[in-house]
Amino acid sequence: MFESLTDKLSHAMHQLRGTAKLSEENMSEALKDVRAALLSADVHFKVAREFIETVKEKCVGQEVLKSVTPAQQIIKIINDELVKLLGEGETGLSTNRPLKILMVGLQGGGKTTTSAKIAKFLKKDGYNPLLVACDIYRPAAIDQLESIGEQIGVPVFSDRSSPDVPLIGENALKQSQIEGRDLIIFDTAGRLQIDAPLIEEIKELKRRIQPEEVILVADGAIGQEAVNVAESFHKAVELTGIAMTKLDGDARGGAALSMKQITNVPIKFAGTGEKLEDFDLFHADRMASRILGMGDVVSLVEKAQESIDEREAERMADRMMAADFNFEDMLNQLSQVKKLGSMQSIMGMLPSISGMKVEDKAENQMKQSEAIILSMTLQERRSPNVLNASRRNRIAKGSGVKISQVNQLIKQHMQMKKMMKKLNGGGKMKKLMKQMKSQGLDPSQLAGGNLGSGLGGFKGKLPF
């Protein structure tokens, strides 16, 4: 992993201690580091240079605040500037209906997957989508779209016999009118921006279907090439938005800044995984901290809030306070944590430990606990007291673990229950919950200490 900008800067900033004002001279070392950080995050050379100039202007003459270090202050300025640049423009989609979206980009950027993700995403908002297979070149590309379409329950228009892409587009439009569809997404073949015949083809397709949105799909790890790509596609088909994909990797995604700056086309989507629900609207602030290597704490907190079903959480809290915590509740907790994503992806969002690998042990242990509980009967889950030796033996066999492991889980459950009783006794639990809620955390995930200890001291064992 790259050294985070924060680390780099704090080193350069050491000498700034005691200075009262930021000046060009005393900042030059720090700005050099900022430049290196931007360049190693794949921000385009020219964009990085301009950016540094802007930041310099903003910094020079600023009084150094007493409460923060100069490094923090500069980072704040840089971060704000980045957020401003990244977030400029309309990042939402056109509200026209029918809404026609043309997807373009290089090979392997993730156009087909992103098309399906957008369809799925907007279907939830009540759109009636149609996917159109315009990639007639790559072997089995149509099969891929059809297969994904089936997964998300969205029909796919294709014509395997036609070599005429603009005509396929037109026919798809006609079809969509007959069927009353109000969202038509055209998935096209990957093409190089210098491939003249293919660029002509997509220009013609665009002319015939008149899309409201033209989205460039770009790999989040793309390098300096991003600028050429975005510029050329913008010139050819007038982009209305950019989708950055594969952001579940650890690329810093500096290309997002480059493309935005050079073309002034807003970034509208962020793809964060292979699953079709791994999709998000673009958040400039998150991208900014990603480029700067400061982790993504905001995203994590929001993700936690979203994933955990509010009502489920409340019910859980009630049950825990009644000290009636059984294996069903434990299973519930496990699946809530799972909804957050893998431990590794959660770790990736945290700045201080993003470079560390989560031990698979923790994840495996969660899976194992789940398997054990799933091997219990309903009665056993609800009243753990009935778990005698023969039942334990059966459960161990059913979940493929040793009896000792089943025993261990039962013991952990007992301990959790005991602990809750204790907490509840003094009314401490209620207080604790209140406190956590006020901090924007959901108590259900933390109660019992599962996620809490998972994140804080994740090297330690999970309590179940």
Add this chain to the structure above:
Amino acid sequence: MRSLFKKFKEGLSKSAKNIADKTGGIFRRAKLDASTIEELEEALYGADFGYETTEEIVEETKEAYRKDKELRGQDVAKIGSSVLRRVLDGSEGTIEFKDDRPTVICLVGVNGSGKTTTTAKLGSQCKVEGRKVLVAACDTFRAAAIEQLKEWTNRLDLEIVSGERGADAAAVAYDAWQAAKSRRKDTLIIDTAGRLHTKSNLMDELAKIRRVLQKRDESAPHYSLLVVDGSLGSNSIEQARVFHEKFGLDGLIVTKLDGTSRGGSLVGIYRELKLPIFFLGFGEKAEDLQAYQIENYVDAVFGLEEEVSA
């Protein structure tokens, strides 16, 4: 093996023009001035050479300029290419085929880097050279990946072993090895599903493919090659690092160099990990995969042949 791919030069010359164009402006100049350094820097960063190599070339150029104010553009090109040659020393990978067993080549990489296309191209080229090739479709995850490879093997008249979508990739690899043995094939090329290096469960799946192959041949896979998209930036180093750690790599194949990207990330990867580069990909046709050679790459990057020796 070297005679296997003769078209290297032609392929690179496609992208060579772009590389030379970017940097050529400076190299053609009779005398340098201060703005030259910045242009040089921009061209080098633009080629994704990464921070270290770029700074190294820039520093050496500055140093030479201090000593000799009469420095010409060609001298800069020479400095650049000598630094690059130094950095890339030993980076040529060659495949040495086994005589007594199928040579197993396993292609891995992140999503969309071009593994399936490269599998087909490599298979076809080996076949042209008279080898008996079997291709294994072990991407059982991505929708229609198997169909894609099948379509390729139909076109190129290659034999393929595949499983159902969703099947265990390692099982398909195992079957493929068996099939290679019983059909007396001498080369087995395995296409795997794309996976981001940050997903540890998917990385474990790769380890399983290796384990299973080793049940039949302890030395397999003989070549585990990471397929890297040439238009990616610094993150490709991270990709290579993790794949190397988790799976063990023997080298790289850099694809999609037919665009304007200069594939400079291979320099960064080699610098960091010393993983040799085997092939470069220049397009979607079967013959667009060529053996990598340092001299050709460096010359192309700095446009030496056209600009300097002329």
